[in-house]
Amino acid sequence: MDCNHEEEHRFAAERAKKNMPSEEEVGEVCAELKAISEPSRLKILLALRQGELCVNHIIEAVGGTQSGVSHQLRILRDNRIIKARRDGQNIVYSLADAHVTALLELACAHLNCEF
Amino acid sequence: MDCNHEEEHRFAAERAKKNMPSEEEVGEVCAELKAISEPSRLKILLALRQGELCVNHIIEAVGGTQSGVSHQLRILRDNRIIKARRDGQNIVYSLADAHVTALLELACAHLNCEF
DNA sequence: TCAATATATGAATAACTATTCATATATTAT
DNA sequence: ATAATATATGAATAGTTATTCATATATTGA
Helix, strand or coil: CCCCCCHHHHHHHHHHHHHCCCHHHHHHHHHHHHHHCCHHHHHHHHHHCCCCEEHHHHHHHHCCCHHHHHHHHHHHHHCCCEEEEEECCEEEEEECCHHHHHHHHHHHHCCCCCC | CCCCCCHHHHHHHHHHHHHCCCHHHHHHHHHHHHHHCCHHHHHHHHHHCCCCEEHHHHHHHHCCCHHHHHHHHHHHHHCCCEEEEEECCEEEEEECCHHHHHHHHHHHHCCCCCC
8 A cells, every 4th residue: 555656746645635625515516517517418508608598499409308408407507507587488598607608618628619 | 389589599599509519529528527527536636636646645635445446547547537657566647638627627616625 | 486565347236317208387368 | 267388397217327345467576
């Protein structure tokens, strides 16, 4: 279990241990990332980069069933990735904030999906 | 199934559909994000922000079993989130590139884990 | 070559999650 | 009030994934 590396490694290990965020904090960041990390949900988010959309427009853009999309929307909403407002019969969804937008752009940056 | 919203919504829906990346592209981005989005793996990545670490140092920093950590390391390596080099008996891991570092920083940005 | 150490891996299980189906709620128009 | 439309939700299932245990591989030193 011992490591004969240079001193710098041991220091890095100690710093890492000392600075490791709590389980709770790690869990929060993971929950946010995980909400983004599923194809069906990522597609919804990519669609919303064009601007706010009501549910049937989202379904048009990403495909899938009404129920399925609605379930994914709930997960995204619960994780504050998107926000909803009612407009008559429709519920209109949009990206929650600039932080989410930035995450999306960075995630796509190394692909050619620069739309 | 029809939506009586303003014109701008319909345009957004059409743009979204037209610009939606392929299933394959979406899958690639998701795979990368998903690799980051598990507590055990995120902790490994946070530890590696301090600099390269060999496996037993990683175990020290994040906790868990040798086997468990090794399995997570493989997933991170397969997804090119981290890279490995051998140094004698040890394998030394580090973050793969600046893109990963940027993703991590952004993911943590809205928490207080600014270490 | 043998023992010791460090790391990896296959298989099994248990926990988690996406999807589907059926149904419920809420809004608008008649 | 009723019908029609839009959206949400609970339950069930099927697929996925993390974790554990046992074992394998690779490197070093004796």
